[in-house]
Amino acid sequence: MTYLTLFWTFFKIGLFTIGGGYAMIPLINAEVISHGWLTEAQLIDFIAISESTPGAFAINIATFVGTTAGGFFGAICTTLGVIAPSLLIIFLIATFFRRLTDKTVVKDAFFGLRPAVVGLIGYAFLSLTAQVIFHGATVTDPQSFADVDFWAVGLFVFLFVLSKMRFRMPVLKQKYPQVREYKRVKIHPILLILVSAALGILVYGVILQ
Amino acid sequence: MNETSNERMRIRDGAGKFFKEILTLFFTFFKIGLVCFGGGYTMIALIERDVVEKRKWLTTSEMMDILAVAESTPGPISMNTATYVGTKRAGFLGALACTFGAALPSFLIIFALSFFIEEFQNLTYVGYAFRGIRVAVLVLILNAVLKMFRNVEKGVFSILVILFVLLISLLTDFYVIYTLLICAAAGILYNFVLRAVRYTRGYKKR
Incomplete structure (x- = not known):
């Protein structure tokens, strides 16, 4: 029975993930955390782990939740569940209804869905921020925001600025090694996570001890 | 007698080619799933590089069409793209090969990690x-x-x-x-x- 629930839950998550990657977070919030398969803190940690391991976020989180909730077969159920909607819908579209996504009804539905997803992830961001920076405050209760982790606020501002900065990177050209060209790149998410880990140890392990 | 055996040979040859195609699809997407860090759009960039530029299975404009469909249908974009490319190359079995190929590395790695996390x-x-x-x-x-x-x-x-x-x-x-x-x-x-x-x-x- 649990296996069926796991499959069905992730089938729904796969079916209502509009867009890539983080568009899943609101659905994970609603479906997985309410089942007690994962806590909010575990979800945040897992996002970091998923960023630093290969593969699509969808498969990573499905496998992780499946394994913790139901072992190997649980993981198979959740992963198949999250893949199944893509497989069915895209196969049908590619084989029979090539022009389905040109239909105005589908376009109009997505005209409403895209801003909705922005709102949902925006809310997920707010509630996770409340969890991390305000020690588990609930968004609707202003009183619970009194307990602020100012170090985390500082860290947040620093990391946000860092993620927006562009760095000069030399472009290596094998033909003309003497010609130096630079391109401006943003910091890679994995590097950002490594920096934050070092700062976390510095702040919570050294300064605040 | 001779004709039927020729026919059989041809069918067997075709089946062999098809099987090989499915395996190539599977391993191409397995590799993409294995080296792709960051999911979603990173994976699409890799799929584009391997499928369009290296193997020339699809043209750039076909790939653009596929991306448009993948973005405007439900489901994670990376899985949608993998399924579409697979279907275009080899029908339903191709779709299965690509999607499972792309998903398998994640599955194995996270399954192994989840015991230590x-x-x-x-x-x-x-x-x-x-x-x-x-x-x-x-x-x-x-x-x-x-x-x-x-x-x-x-x-x-x-x-x-x-x-x-x-x-x-x-x-x-x-x-x-x-x-x-x-x-x-x-x-x-x-x-x-x-x-x-x-x-x-x-x-x-x-």
């Missing part, structure tokens, strides 16, 4: 590190929200939908999927009304 996090200094990492994840999510906001068609309707969704999530425990369905219906209704209004206006002018 908790014990790993219980180490004192790893715990401190994760207090910093959580803040970094917030930054990553915020950047994702900002990027998605930039891709939304700007207008009164979009802003209203975003505010509606934010408010309904903040104030109630309304089920996420119902919220999405309502917004999809609102998008259809809004465009229907818009078209009707434009149509009648044009009619009057004439």
Whole structure:
């Protein structure tokens, strides 16, 4: 029975993930955390782990939740569940209804869905921020925001600025090694996570001890 | 007698080629799943490089069409793209090969890791590190929200939908999927009304 629930839950998550990657977070919030398969803190940690391991976020989180909730077969159920909607819908579209996504009804539905997803992830961001920076405050209760982790606020501002900065990177050209060209790149998410880990140890392990 | 055996040979040859094609699809996407860090759009860049540039299975414009479909259908974009490429190359079996190929590395790695994650996090200094990492994840999510906001068609309707969704999530425990369905219906209704209004206006002018 649990296996069926796991499959069905992730089938729904796969079916209502509009867009890539983080568009899943609101659905994970609603479906997985309410089942007690994962806590909010575990979800945040897992996002970091998923960023630093290969593969699509969808498969990573499905496998992780499946394994913790139901072992190997649980993981198979959740992963198949999250893949199944893509497989069915895209196969049908590619084989029979090539022009389905040109239909105005589908376009109009997505005209409403895209801003909705922005709102949902925006809310997920707010509630996770409340969890991390305000020690588990609930968004609707202003009183619970009194307990602020100012170090985390500082860290947040620093990391946000860092993620927006562009760095000069030399472009290596094998033909003309003497010609130096630079391109401006943003910091890679994995590097950002490594920096934050070092700062976390510095702040919570050294300064605040 | 001779003809039927030739026919058989041809069928067997075709089946062999098909089987080989399926295996190639599977391993191409397995490799993509294995080296792709960051999911979603990173994977699409890799698929483009391997499928369009290296193997020339699809042209750039075909790939653009596939991406448009993958973005405007439900399901994670990376899986949608993998399924579509597989279907185009070798039908349903091709779709299975590509999708499972892309998913298998993640599955194996995360399944193996999930036994260590908790014990790993219980180490004192790893715990401190994760207090910093959580803040970094917030930054990553915020950047994702900002990027998605930039891709939304700007207008009164979009802003209203975003505010509606934010408010309904903040104030109630309304089920996420119902919220999405309502917004999809609102998008259809809004465009229907818009078209009707434009149509009648044009009619009057004439």
